[in-house]
Each structure stands twice: as C-alpha cells, then as structure tokens.
Amino acid sequence: MSPRTRSDQAVAPHGWVQAAVTVLSGLLVMGVTAALGLWAAGATDLPDGAFLRVVAATVVTAVGGTIELSGNAGGLADTQAGLTVIPLSVTLAGALVLAAGFLRPLRHRVVAGATELAGWAARVAVLWVLGLIALALGARQTFTLSLGESALSDLGDLFGVTPEVGFKTDVPLTLLFGLLWLAGVLALALLVSRGAPLPGRLLRFQASVRPAAYAMVVLLLAYVALGIVIALVVAVTRGHAVETLAVILLGLPNLVWLTLTLGLGATWNGRVEGPFGLPMPHVLDEVLRSKDTATLNLSTLADYDGRVWWLVAVDAVLLLAAAFVMAARSPARMRAWQHALHLAVALALTVLMICLLGRITAHYGLSVLGIGDLGGDLNGELFLEPEVWSAVGLGALWGLVAGFLGGLLARPVRRRGETDAHGPADPGHGPVRP
Secondary structure, three states: OOOOOHHHHHHOOOHHHHHHHHHHHHHHHHHHHHHHHHHHOOHHHOOOOOHHHHHHHHHHHHOOOOEEEEEEOOOOEEEEEEEEOOOHHHHHHHHHHHHHHHHHHHOOOOEOOHHHHHHHHHHHHHHHHHHHHHHHHHOOEEEEOOOOOOHHHHHHHHHOOOOEEEEEEOHHHHHHHHHHHHHHHHHHHHHHOOOOOEOHHHHHHHHHHHHHHHHHHHHHHHHHHHHHHHHHHHHHHHOOHHHHHHHHHHOHHHHHHHHHHHHHOOOEEEEEEOOOOOOOOHHHHHHHOOOOOEEEOHHHHHOOOHHHHHHHHHHHHHHHHHHHHHHHOOOOOOOHHHHHHHHHHHHHHHHHHHHHHHOEEEEEEEEEOOEOOOOHHHOEEEEEEEOHHHHHHHHHHHHHHHHHHHHHHHOOOOOOOOHHHHOOOOHHHOOOOO
C-alpha cells in the first residue's frame, strides 16, 4: 500500500473544515458583491427592510436559482410580473473563490484518484446545498405598489385596489440548478488549472483540453478587466460614478461578453419598453427601445455609431492572444491545424455559454376591471435573446482562424514538451504536464 501524501492528509481528515471554509468564502464574496452593487443601485431604499432579502435573491439567481414573482391587486385587478436575468458579476466572483478553495488542497500533485476527487467534491456539495437552502428561505418578500396621485389612484381607492408584487424562491429548482452550477465550476477548475491533479484515465485528454479551457477563461477575464477599465474612465470623465459601480458589481460580464459575441458577428434580438433600462451604453439602449422587436448586431449599431466596428478589431486581437496562450501551453508536438480545431470547439462552447447565460426577460403590468396596459410606470417589458446557433457557428469559424494563427506564432517561443520531438522524457523527472 502506497503511503499517504501530505495532500492526501489535507483532503481526508480536514476535508469538512476546508469544505466549510470554501463554501462560506464563496457565499460571503457573492453576498458582499451583490450587496454593494444593490446599494449603488439604490436598493437600500426598499421598504420593510427588504434589502437583505433582495441580496439573498440576487445570490440565488447568480447560481442559476429560480425566483418566482407574484402579484395581487384584489378581486377587481390583476398584476403580472416575471424576471429572468443572471447577475454575472456576482456569479463570476463566487466561481473564482469556490474554484480557488476547491483546488487549494489538491495543488502540487500530478494524479489523484477518482474516488478522492469525488469525495472532496461531495463535501463541498453537501455544504453548498445547506447554504442554498438558507438563502432560498430568506429570499422572499412582498411589496405594495403606489398608484401615485392620479385618477388611477382614485379608481384604486374606490374599488379597493391595492396592487402588490412579491418574490420567492423555487427551492427544488434552485437546489437543482445550484448543484449543476457548482459541478460546472469545479469541473472547469480542474480543467483550467495546470497544477490540479486528474484521475489517471483522464491524463491523456489534458494535452488537448486544458490549454484550450485555460485560454477561454483568460479571454473572458480579459474582457471583464477591459470593461472595468473603460467603466472607470467613463465614470471619471462623465460622472455617474455610483451608477457605474452598480453596473460593475452586478452586470459587467453581461455587457462585455455580449460585446464579445457582437464583435464575432452574432445577432441578438430584443426590445425595451416602459421604464425599464439596460446597464449598457446609450447606443444599445437606443437601438432596442423601439415599437417592434429590434435586431442588435454590428450593422444596426453602426447606423447609430460607427465606432462599433472597433469591436471586430478588439475581438481579433484578444482572440489571437488567447490562441497564442493556448498554443504556448500545449505540447510542442501539436500542429497548427490541431490548435485550430481545439480553439474552434472551445470558442463555440464559450459563445454557447454566453448565449445561455446572457439572455434577459422582464415584464410587469397592472390591469383594473379587465382593462390591460394602463401605461405610465405601471407596465413595462424588456427582453434580449441571441440567435444561438449562428453565434456558435461564427465562434467556431473565428476559433479555427485564430487557433491556426496562434499555433504558428507560438512555434518560436514554445518550450513545454519539446523533449517529445527529440526523444522520451527523462524517467527520473516524471511525466511532463501540458
């Protein structure tokens, strides 16, 4: 029987303590990020001490949980509301912290057994479920809507109409999607980290999968970093610092990853009606605020501002950089056409993820005595949805070109795995990691 290593001992006896620290750290970072973002957005003015409950609901939606909206306006009126949006800034913050905590006891190792990895992940998952249950039970609230000082208010007083809208968590769906989200984060962490061990049967896939996965994570984080810089510059030069902070802490990835797909040539369809607004540049909101469903792509945006064509150049530069990183982390035996295929698949999957997570739908309305759409601030609609498969196809095409060029550019500087071209590695040095 082989002796247990220090890393094995770290995972086994203290696994529950480390799992608790990992989960609590992730939830705490998500909660603080959501709270600061909602504070900047003015949510502290919500009545009945609802701020903390809204923070809990924001964290729930950030991990794929489901929030149900409900309305009640008495027997003579009806309210309707719905909301589907993921605050990806909160999602990203939690994913980074959870991934780091999960990988910490596994570092400095080459191989780990599947049973060991499953046991460590199971500890994290059990505590994660308990945390989600606590959040789900706290994420519920009911608000009373004001009709203002108008004839509609008088009508409400006459017929006893007191519109209310509230939210609560769908606990079973939240647990299901929350666990799927956690599984995705942990699996991606193992794929991306060069220092994380894999079961022996999966080692043959790491040369092709790990560099591409790492390159895509670097690409997405580069867009977020670039977005933060631009947002701060805009805040300093044009004001609105508090509103900018709210966008950074709640929905910056929603915006910058949308622009990534637009730069690739993807098309999104949407509409903004009523008091709703989008946390994005004025030109995007202007295109979407029309009577009919609007098409959002480079062509339609260029009609309002020709500078949007720079998105193509930004995509090209950052994708080429990501392709170079992928090729430099791959074994020297990899050929340019293999890099092209790897990046094509990786970028297509990344675009698919953005399309699934970046869509937005929201609506609310009040009707009295069967009369719908009362107008004003009592009705609104917002939606933004991608043309998924054309976007995925464009991502694959860009990945092919960028991956091939990146493989060529990395040839003179690539060093990892060069022993493969001249002979087997020195047995005394163990396996060479890609």
